Every structure is written in structure tokens, then in C-alpha cells.
Amino acid sequence: MGVLTDNLPLFLGGFRTTVLLFAVAAVASLVFGTILAMLRVSPVPILRGLGTLYVTVVRNTPLTLVFLFFIFAYPLLEIVKLSYFTGAVVALSVYTSAFVCEVVRSGINTVPVGQAEAARALGLNFGQILGSVVLPQAIRAVAPPMMSTLIALLKNSTIAAGFSVAEAGAIRQVLSEKGENQLLALIWVAVGFILLVMVLTLVQRALEKRWSRAR
């Protein structure tokens, strides 16, 4: 207990950064992933191909490598200077959006064919069909797998600790320099993550309940 109470500000700060990192990356990858999914079902074959290429490459690359690129190679491009935090957000979003895309796409496939057919019969165009008919239903169907993807994102955010972002994964490093008990420190970090995952799981249950009623 001593390790936690003596270094409470450190732990709180670390987990605050983690949550912030998670929240920003989650929003970004949800948006980007949905756009990718729209590309992958679009009527333009080339755009479908590009979407597929992105997803295939990113899904087969380790996240650590993506981080390596954005922290060390990206600065050489000299576009916009990214802080370590922003770099981590970009790396996490680039990686997670490929998974979000696949989840959304599987959701689109669960929507009954009649829905899209009816929408087409009403004369809606592709964007309208997706935006106002298919996607709202698809998102509801995929709430549980989407939440699992987000939980994976939360856990993946610890990798940022290896790239100079002071989040929960980096607490150990600071405490080891102070000569504290690392085992206890790490167990507390693990407990913190278990709590965060539990919160997300509760959100998932609530969404599932609400949306299964709405359908």
C-alpha cells in the first residue's frame, strides 16, 4: 500500500495521461475506421482496394513498429512537429482504425439486405444509404466487438511508455529510479488497468442492453 499512497500524484498523473491518450485515440480511430469501412464497401473498386490494402498492411504490422516510425522516422519528414503525446495518439489511431474498420464492416454485413434495398428503392444515394439507414443499425449491432477493440486500444496505450510518454506504463521507470519496490508498483498499475477495463465492460453491457431494446 505504501508504494501507492507515497506516490499517489505519480499514479494519478500516469493514469490521467493514459485515459487522455485512450480517449483521443479512440475518437480518432472510430472516425477514421468508419471512413475506411465506408471506403471498403463503396461502389468505386479502386477505393475498395485502397481500403483493403491499408487494413491488410496495418493489421500485419506490430504496433511497436508503428510507434517506432512515428517517433523516429516521422520527424525527418519535417511536416508538423509532433510532441511525443501527439505522436503516440497518431500511432495508436493509425493502428486501431484498421481493427475498427473490420468491426464496422462486419456490422454492415449483419444489417438485413432489405434495409439497403428499401433505401435504394426510395432513391437514396450511397452516402445517404450508409449514413442514415445502414450505419446506425450496424453500429448498434457491433457494440460488443467495438468495445473489445477499444479495450485492446486502452491496453495497447501502455506501449507509449516505451516512447517517452509519461503514462501509466511509465510509472515503473520513475519508481525504479527512486528505488521503490517495483513489484508492488507494477501490481498497482495492473490493478488500475483492471479497474479501467471493468468500467469499459460496464459501458459495453449498458450499451448492449439499451440498443438491443431499441432494435
Place this chain on the structure above:
Amino acid sequence: MSNVLFDTPGPRARVRHRLYGVLGVLAVAGLVAFVVWRLADSGQFTAGKWQWLQYKQVQESLGRAVLNTVKAFALGAVLAIVFGAVFAAGRLSEHRAVRVVSAFVVELFRAIPLLILMFLFYYGLPVAGIHMTPYFAVVLGLMLYNGSVLAEVFRAGIQALPKGQSEAAYALGMRKTQVMVLVLLPQALRTMLPTIISQLVVLLKDTALGFLITYEELLNYARYIGSIYSFGPVEAPVYFYRPIVPTTIVIAAIYITLCLLLTLLANRLQRRERRSRKHISAPPQPTQAEVAAA
């Protein structure tokens, strides 16, 4: 695919789509060209930056690093599958105590980030007097995390089988183990195989985390080579020496190739599975298993 989403394009729509396609390709090609131009401009493609690949010693070390990655992957994969099988059986057990304990273990290791698990083994356990090589810390972490994900995959696969299968087997007088080994597992394994393999891809990618606990695998080696100043022409400024971008490119190619090989295997199995549906088709439940794999 989902071509219910749009009408079959007429002549005008086709022209429009072609325009979108050209625009999209131009945008992406522009982006790629820009990145390549910037990298070339900062001297990433000069011969000096790639010289390291020609040293015999570097090639050998690179080979060893790949071997280390594969070694961690192989042992981790085998152990994770065993761990998953044991705890899936535990969660399906008739005894409540076994079920509760297995569920607790599985949920616990699924909730802790893999990196924290590895930190725990490598930095945490020495405090308690247990010293561990980075290799075992990596393998242990991979086993516990991916094993508990696989346990859920196995459980979902077995539970997705029609109930009649186990009922019929019991009616024939089979015992619990026989029902599981002879009837349920062979059927479940066929449907689960693609998911298991995509989880193994995740496991392979996760070996790269060993980099953060000083396990000498591929990424670690890339970082090492990338930080050496002495590679490159002597007359160039110091900034040009470190071949971090070339090493990242080479390592990325190796990782993507390794993972793609596994993914291709998964796709192939899936196609074969779809072609030869001799068994009773279970209601498709890909989402839960696929999600676990993510």
C-alpha cells in the same frame, strides 16, 4: 460483397466512379511520393545509409534476431494453446469451483496489458527473489495473455456447436472426456482454426514488445543498428550516420512478411473449411471469436 448498398452503375455513374478512383489514387500516390521525397531529401536512400546491410556480421545478427523472434513466437504459441485449452476446459467444467477459478484467471489476464505483464515478470519478480531472462518474461507474458484470449475462443467454439451433438454422444454412452475429445473438439477446431491463427498473428506481433524489456529480438536489433553512428560515409555530417529509417523499413518488411504468411494460411484454411462442409453447420458466430482475436 455488399453490393446491395448501391445500384449497378450506369454509364454516367461509371464515369463518376472512375473519376473518384483516379482522385483517390492520386491523393494516395501524392502522399507516398511526398514521404519518399522527404526521406530521400534527408538522405535516407543514400548508399551510405544502407551499407550496414552488406556487412556479413550484421546479416548474421539480423538472422539471429529473426530467429529469436520466431523462437519466442513458437514457444509462446504452443504454451498459449495449451494454456487456452486447459482453461477453456476449466470454464466448461461441471464443478463450480473449477469454473469460477478458471473464469477468474482468464478474465484477470485478459484485463492486464501485456506490456505490464512482461514488466511484472522482468522487473517485478526479481524483487521477490525470482530472476528471469528476458526470453522467459516475454514467453510467459505471451502465454498468459494470448492463452486467456484463446481460452475464450475455444469456449465460444465449443458452445457454438449444436446441443444435439453432445446429447447424442452422451446417449451413446460416451463419457465426458470421450464426448469432448471425440465429438466436440474435432468439430469445434475446424470452425475455430482461422480465429486461432489470427490470434497467433497477434502473438507474433506482440513479440515485438520484448523490445521494451531488452529481449534481443528483431525490433531491438533494428533499434541497435539504427542508433549506431559509424555506419555511413565518413565525410557526411553526424546527422546522416544513423540508419534508423532504413532499418525500420527492412524490419517492417520482415514483420509484415512473417505475419502475412500466417494470415494467408488462415485465409486458406477458412476457404477450405467453407468448401467442405461435411459437419453440421453451427450458427455462424464469428464476431465473438474475431473480437477476442483483436
